[in-house]
Amino acid sequence: MNINHDRIAIIGLGYVGLPLAVEFGKHRSVCGFDINEARITQLVAGVDHTLEVEASDLAQAQHLQFSSNVDDLRACGVFIVTVPTPIDKANRPDLTPLIKASEMVGKVMSEGAVVIYESTVYPGCTEEVCVPILEKHSGLVYNQGFYCGYSPERVNPGDKVNTLTKIRKITSGSTPAVSAAVDQLYSSIIAAGTFPATSIKVAEAAKVIENTQRDLNIALVNELSVIFDRLNIDTIEVLEAAGSKWNFLPFRPGMVGGHCIGVDPYYLTHKAEEVGYHPQVILAGRRINDNMARYVARNVIKLMLNNGIDVARSTVGVLGVTFKENCPDIRNSKVIDLINELKFWNVNVVVTDPWADAEEVREEYGIELTTIDATHKVDSLVVAVGHHEYRLMSPNELRSYCASKAPVLADVKALYNRHEAAAAGFTVFRL
Numbered sequence: 157m158n159i160n161h162d163r164i165a166i167i168g169l170g171y172v173g174l175p176l177a178v179e180f181g182k183h184r185s186v187c188g189f190d191i192n193e194a195r196i197t198q199l200v201a202g203v204d205h206t207l208e209v210e211a212s213d214l215a216q217a218q219h220l221q222f223s224s225n226v227d228d229l230r231a232c233g234v235f236i237v238t239v240p241t242p243i244d245k246a247n248r249p250d251l252t253p254l255i256k257a258s259e260m261v262g263k264v265m266s267e268g269a270v271v272i273y274e275s276t277v278y279p280g281c282t283e284e285v286c287v288p289i290l291e292k293h294s295g296l297v298y299n300q301g302f303y304c305g306y307s308p309e310r311v312n313p314g315d316k317v318n319t320l321t322k323i324r325k326i327t328s329g330s331t332p333a334v335s336a337a338v339d340q341l342y343s344s345i346i347a348a349g350t351f352p353a354t355s356i357k358v359a360e361a362a363k364v365i366e367n368t369q370r371d372l373n374i375a376l377v378n379e380l381s382v383i384f385d386r387l388n389i390d391t392i393e394v395l396e397a398a399g400s401k402w403n404f405l406p407f408r409p410g411m412v413g414g415h416c417i418g419v420d421p422y423y424l425t426h427k428a429e430e431v432g433y434h435p436q437v438i439l440a441g442r443r444i445n446d447n448m449a450r451y452v453a454r455n456v457i458k459l460m461l462n463n464g465i466d467v468a469r470s471t472v473g474v475l476g477v478t479f480k481e482n483c484p485d486i487r488n489s490k491v492i493d494l495i496n497e498l499k500f501w502n503v504n505v506v507v508t509d510p511w512a513d514a515e516e517v518r519e520e521y522g523i524e525l526t527t528i529d530a531t532h533k534v535d536s537l538v539v540a541v542g543h544h545e546y547r548l549m550s551p552n553e554l555r556s557y558c559a560s561k562a563p564v565l566a567d568v569k570a571l572y573n574r575h576e577a578a579a580a581g582f583t584v585f586r587l
Contacts (some may be wrong), residue, residue, distance in 0.1 A: 162233030162270075165189055167257050168203060169199065169222070169414075171206050172274055172309040173238035173318045178213050179345045181220025187232055188222045196224045205513060207484055208313065214363070218271060230376040234272065234341070237261065238309065240415065241275045244524040247422045249278065249441075251285060258286045260291025265302060269294075270329075272305040272338060276420050278427035279361040281304050283330075298330070305329040305338035306356040309365030313414075316482030324348045328359035328565070367420040368438060373407045374417070375441030378448050381587045385455075391587060392570045409587035410443040410569065411452070411490035413479035418488050448587070449490040453497035455585050456538060456566050463562035463583055465535055468502040473534035473557060476541025477509045477525070481569075484511045491540045492521050510545050533559040536558065542569035551580035558582075 162439050166177040169190040177188035179270045190196055199222045202211040214220075221228075229235070239253040254275055261271055271290060287298050325346045329335030338437070339352045340399050353359035381391040391409060399403050405498045412418045421442055425435045445565045460467050477487040506526050509517070528534060537554055541547055551572050554565060565582035567574070577584045 161422060162217065163187065164234045165229045165232035165261075167229075167261065167356055168234060168236045168239040168253075169195060170206055170238065170240065171313050172311050173236075174199070174204060174206065174209055175311065176236065176238065177220055179320055181217030183344065184219055186217070186220045187228050187295045188220055189224065189226075189229060190222075193224045196222045205484065207312070208311075213290075221374065226260060226264060229261070230266070231391040232264075233266070233268065235261045235265060235456070236272045236274060236307075239273045240487075241277055241419075241423070243414070243419050243422050249426050250279070254284045254286065254317075255289060256568065259293050260264060262290040265290070265294055266298075267296060267301050269296075269302045270305060270334060270338070271302065274307055274308055274309045276308060276363055276367075276416065276423065277356045277360055278364060278423040280427065281360060281423075284354050301335040303330050304356065305334060305458070306353075307338065307342060307358060311484045313481060321345060321347045326353050326359050326362055327352045328353040328356045329352070352477060363425075364420050367417045368424055370407075371412060371417050371421050372437065372441040373405060374412055376408065377407045377409045377443040378412075380445050380586070381458050382451065393552050398429045408570070409448070411449045411494070413488045413490035414485065415479075415487045417489070418445065437567050446490075446493075449493035450497045450585070452538070452566055452568055452585075453494045453501075453506050454501060456498065456536060456564055457503070459583050460536055461584055463564065465559075465560055465564075470535040471504040471506060472498055473517075473528040473537050474498075474505060474507045475509070475528065475537065475539045475546055477523065478541055478543075478544055479509055479514050481542035482511065482544055484513055484516075486512055486517060486520060493521075494538065494540060501563075506532075509541070509543070509545060513551055530556040533557055534563075535560040536564040536566075538566040538568065540566075540568050541572060542571055547571050551577040551582065555580040555582060572586040 163185040164180055165187045166173045167189050177186050181184045181470040186383045202214050207570050237257050239257045241254055242250045244250045292297055307326055307327045312318055321384050326352050327341050327342050329338045343350050348525050384391045397405055421438050425438055428435050457467055477491045478486050495505050507523055508525055517525055563582055565577050565584050565585040570586045574584045
């Protein structure tokens with residue numbers, strides 16, 4: 157099978173889809189599709205609000221056209237689906253975007269089409285959920301009239317070093333010929349090379365365990381952080397000492413949010429329970445990580461009370477609301493859990509973030525971003541995200557933001573020297 161001359165449709169132009177569309181668009185005909193018309197308007201104007209693609213890169217993709225018109229997909233022979241796969245409030249997989257995208261593709265694809273999924277799913281999802289939808293809406297038979305592939309995304313939002321073409325890519329296909337064709341397709345743009353998986357299900361499983369492994373490692377150091385706090389030992393100092401051994405893994409404690417690490421394990425546990433196995437280690441790690449934001453907030457409250465601060469009449473400033481540093485992505489940010497826990501204790505919380513889009517934060521979480529500085533003072537501070545701007549601040553500068561005599565500094569990402577912060581007048585808490 158040769159799919160090198162087929163026009164490609166990229167379905168979903170977020171953090172995953174846009175870089176892919178741009179890279180393919182430098183070499184071949186691509187239709188970048190998104191149902192969000194405002195997003196299309198921005199991209200046509202050369203603006204990417206996710207900051208993943210520079211205007212110069214967009215300009216280089218001379219064969220890329222953006223559209224929100226479904227009819228523009230009919231001329232395509234290859235469909236790459238990069239829509240989000242979130243979880244609901246009960247931590248169950250929400251396949252709604254994936255199902256709707258599959259319905260749409262099924263309605264416009266022609267015989268011989270290849271549909272490749274990049275969205276993170278549980279093992280078996282492509283062939284058990286997506287394929288029947290494609291068959292129903294296309295009237296074609298799987299592996300006769302159309303074919304499928306799975307090549308999981310490995311995007312790291314905000315990372316300008318490990319970008320799309322520099323990360324080795326897993327590929328797979330529904331037949332040996334399709335597998336080879338999908339691998340050849342991605343090999344044309346991925347300088348780091350590809351890894352052909354033996355099946356679609358193996359590729360799906362490989363993706364979901366990548367982030368499950370990271371989740372569990374972070375859960376371990378988070379639990380160690382809780383233990384060491386009770387032993388009056390600084391966790392970071394312990395980790396730095398242990399890190400002197402060559403094979404010690406350099407994981408740090410933190411609040412695990414975002415669209416991957418805090419979500420993907422639930423896709424795996426969902427499927428495990430479907431086949432009669434109740435995961436223990438994975439869910440234990442998830443419980444620990446999901447509780448860390450509340451743990452931070454409660455320690456802030458405890459220390460404020462110990463310092464004689466009237467919590468119910470206090471204002472706490474939170475620096476950073478995105479799920480990670482130097483990135484505008486606010487999806488599944490655990491900072492929100494921290495803010496909500498502080499509000500539960502009747503604390504007035506003010507939030508600032510130089511990277512986040514104020515309108516997006518308002519629409520998604522109902523939070524108004526504001527200014528926190530020496531003229532807009534608070535009683536205590538939580539530095540929740542390790543943005544570059546915050547790393548450049550000194551403890552003395554942060555102290556100037558606080559009006560109370562004995563403020564608390566929750567240095568969640570351990571950005572500052574704790575002894576210097578204490579010398580500046582803070583009671584310091586860090587994971």
